[in-house]
Amino acid sequence: MQMNARKIRDKLSSLGFEVDVNAVVRGIAGFNYKFDLIVENPSTRKKAIVIFLDKLDSRHVIPLLALRYDLDTQHVILAKQVEADTELILNEAGFKVIKISCGQEDENLAKRIACLLR
């Protein structure tokens, strides 16, 4: 996943976004969270937190929903495997879930993230 993160960071940077890898963010409650990527559009100041997972399933629902309350930012989850019900719940809660298909280029993933911040 770290390879993905770096390549996506490079691509997003080349598109003019400000990108931090392994960035630490302080939540409303005062906790520090570490994320794979935080992307910001410098012109709109729109931000997205990007989380990479091998498999997104029901185990992640409560922790992610709790996290979202503490960080009122767009959350993007990139995962190789996505459980359909979990995706549905998270989408309804405002998460953006992107399934990484086999052979999908990091460039495409970066573009999809960029779209969210336009």
Next chain:
Amino acid sequence: MSNVLEECPTGIPGFDTVTGGGFFRGQLILVAGNPGSGKTSFSAKFIYEGARRFGEPGLIISTGESFKEFLFYMKGIGMDFHPLVDKEMVRYIELPVPTSREALMTLSEKLVSEAIKIKARRIVIDSLTPLLALNPPAEVRAILRNALKTLSQTLNATIIVTIEMPYGSERVGVDVEEFVTDGVIKLCLVGREIATPYRVMEILKLRGRSLARTKYQYEIGKPYGFKVLPHSFTQKAVSKIERSKRITTGLSGLDEIMKGGIIKGTTTLISGPPGSGKTLLLLQMAAENALRGEKVQFISLEEPKQQLEETLRFLGYDAKSLDEKGLEIMFLNPRELTTSSIYNFIDVLLGKESISLIIIDGVTSLRREYGEGFLRILKDLSFNSKLRGVTLVLSILESPLNGNSSYISTVADNIIELGFREENNRVSRTLLVLKSRMNWIDSTYRKLVLKDGRLGVERYADEC
């Protein structure tokens, strides 16, 4: 899109009545309570009735009891979950007490996957305390407010989470839970120092419902499992008091003071120290009413039936013939009564169509068993009698003139106080009508006498 929330009646006897319908779909409810206060029973009843009566699948996630223990305990209080589990209407998940923050992921996995699997409309997490203990308050707030609340709405289910409250603590949760949920219900065991502690439910918050009051008594046990005791003040109160109809006190002199007797459907307290003649007066009242064709229920909380029948004979009545005419005498041992059994008994009693007079002798003994809950029982009893038009007469030891007991007088429409007076080196028994609602009465002391084998009322010589 409709802006009306879908109702979610709990099915818990009494609860939906006092709250005006129960919960709403998608709400997150916090049930806090002392150990043994009935959090599991309340939650289980919510799931049980949901599955049984409303056809709504339910999911229980327990961090405390094993499935086997749960089934056994719940069956013991009248809820047999076996058929519901067999039909997959109820799913029970044991979540071992977690020791790490990974617990949140485990809870998430169980809750989400199982809820989706059975299409749960009702979910219980019993209890959340071990999980909350692993997280700082702000994170707890996040878990409750966003995670569970979002889940309840996404799954279109109502979620109950239970939380432990140590004895002596007034705080409901860890810190903030009560502010971030749709409802907060506190369950307490009150009066652990008295013989029969009673349970009080406090609805601290329930979004979407305007509550007339917040405290209610409840009982756990067969056959209901969990039952909120009916509180009279929530009912549409249409009193059946009939001012033109009177019930004789059994003493013509007393009837005269009360302008013809006790107004039908009112509550009368006969107070007085031991030996002042309360039981004699009550028995005579019962007998005279039975002889006039009234159906009378005489309940003693102090003396057995046989002893009372002897006293009736002493007064010159034929107990057997009174029984045939409609006087039923009953002895109840207060030590064997639970609050629930008292209310059930009252319901049955007041439900008897023909009954017109209920006399309860020795009500003070209930106070010894129920502490301050005693007054609530009396008030409910009095209120329910009025709703049915049944005249109620109670005897107590406490004088309403005594500062500590003056609150008892609020229950009664009429108060007759018996006592003693010393005159010429002799002690006589006194009778004083202290209060008579809907009447203007002569409040002077009278002498209670036994004349020709019957009780009577006379004026004192110094008054004549």
